[in-house]
Amino acid sequence: MSRYRNLALFLTLATLWGSAFVAISAGLAYIPPVLFAALRYDIAGLLMLGYAVYAVDNWLPRGRAEWAQVAVGAVLLIAAYHAFLFVGQQNTTAAAAAILVSLSPVLSTGFARLLVPSDALSPVGLVGVFVGLVGVGVIVQPDPANLLATDAVAKGLVFCAAAAFALGSVLTRRIDASLPIETMEAWSMLGGALVMHLVSLAIGEPFEPAAWTAPEAVGALAYLSLGASAVGFLIYFDLLERLGAVEINMVSYVAPIVTAIVGWIYLREVVDAATLAGFVLIAVGFLLVKRRAIRQEFSHVRSRGSSD
Structure with a gap:
């Protein structure tokens, strides 16, 4: 029964996070991108903080290391990630955005090895990172004569x-901080939202509340804040504890499939052959980079299943 429960939650999470890219595209027709992202995490951050207060004892960061972890999460995981994503998604399809974002686990391994030289990538791992980056090139298809297209x-x-x-x-x-992930996520969301509000003001994004009364804009913001962020992260926390980081990373490769289907139904976006080929290359890159961890995880799953 636990196996089916985990599968159901995994597919639910992939659906929530995959369809979130479509909600972003829908909301961007009404709300400026950085402000849109900031508002999303104003709401999601408060909800997550409420959950952290309920679920963990250490809901308030203490000490330099814990606040440093929150600061990094706020600036990179929330503010930079979502500002770049929302601005970029104004001029590309939801499916292409979801596929490019799925490169994150591959890049994470590359950054980890770069920051810790003693923990070098194997030749196969290096090939995996290269294949993933080639997949990005296939999707972007840069024109040397017009790189600023x-x-x-x-x-x-x-x-x-x-x-x-x-x-x-x-x-x-x-x-080196012992901050619970719920606390780190909650304060990172709120800090990241503040950073994006400041960026939105700095670049002069228009504040036009009348445009936000459209049902599509309200629905997109509500879905992103409540569904994809609040509910999505609660499911993520549960699955992370049950499945581990390797299996949960596979959500990144199921979510784009959901994005493509929902984007086609709701936005009439079509996934071209180049985007599909790029997705395959990025997925292959992930499998090459994470091959040992995946092999160990599946061996663990098989042994666990045989003992049930």
């Missing part, structure tokens, strides 16, 4: 979002 720049910004998230995930793990 709107679509290429937009996809480049989404790639920057994936890189910011990957770097942030590595740095937060490197900081």
Whole structure:
């Protein structure tokens, strides 16, 4: 029964996070991108903080190391990731954005090895990172004669979002702090929202509340804040404890499939052959980089299943 429960939660999480890219595209028609992302995490951060107060004893960071971990999470995992993603997604499809973001686990491994030279990638792992980056190139399809083409720049910004998230995930793990993940996520969301509000003011994004009364805008913001963020992270915390980091990373490769289907139904976006080929290359890169951890995880799952 536990196995089916985990599968149901895994598919639910993939659906929530995959369809979130479609909600972003829908809301961007009404709300400026950085402000949109900030509002999302104003709401989600308060909800997550409420959950942290309920679920863990250490809901308030203490000491320099814990606040440093929150600061890195706020700047990289929330603010930089979502600012780049929302701005980039104005001019690219939801499916392309979701696929580019799925490169994050591959980049995380690359950053981890870069920051800890003694923990070098094997030749196969290096090939995996290279294959993943080739997948990005296939999706972006940069034109040497026009590197600043709107679509290429937009996809480049989404790639920057994936890189910011990957770097942030590595740095937060490197900081020696015993902060519960619920607390770290809650305060990072609130801190990241504050950073994005400041960025939104600095770049002069228009504040037009009348445009936000459209049902589609309200629905997109509510879905992203309550569904994809609040409910999604609660499921993520549960699955992380039950499955571990390797299996939960596979959500990144199921979510784009959901994005493509929902984007086609709701936005009439079509996934072209280049985007599909890039997704395959990024997935292959992930399998090459994480092959040992995946092999160990499946061996563990098989032994656990045989003992049931």
